[in-house]
Amino acid sequence: MRRHRRLGAIPKLIQIKDEIGPHRHSTAMADLIVFRCPQTGMNVQTDLEKQLRQERRSFASFACPACTRLHFIDLASGQPMSRER
Template sequence: MTVMDRHILFKCPQTGMNVQHRLDDAPADRTHVPVPCPACTRLHLIDRSTGRLLGDRRS
């Protein structure tokens, strides 16, 4: 089995900047993973399946 990476794009809630990140598609025991944000230097929780920030309610 090959682990594939995919790029995600999210908007930093602190700065409003668009941030790219590489997220691996490996199976995990968590639905959200911490992602270091280069825009604000904080960690954001990203949903592994959708690539969205925790609490993002967009349709």
């Protein structure tokens, strides 16, 4: 048997609990590094997360999909290592 609702009746809504919180997009999204490839001049997004400034610089190697070369990226500034550094 089908149950018929009265006209104008508002259906009950189910409350969904959000375990992550209301600001999940701003806190869960990582600040990924995007740098300009020194060989091609193209903007390249990495899978490296930007880190807070530290006393010592820390670099991570990244295989660039634009030029297929290996770049060393400063994790604090997001800039590739240059010949001057």
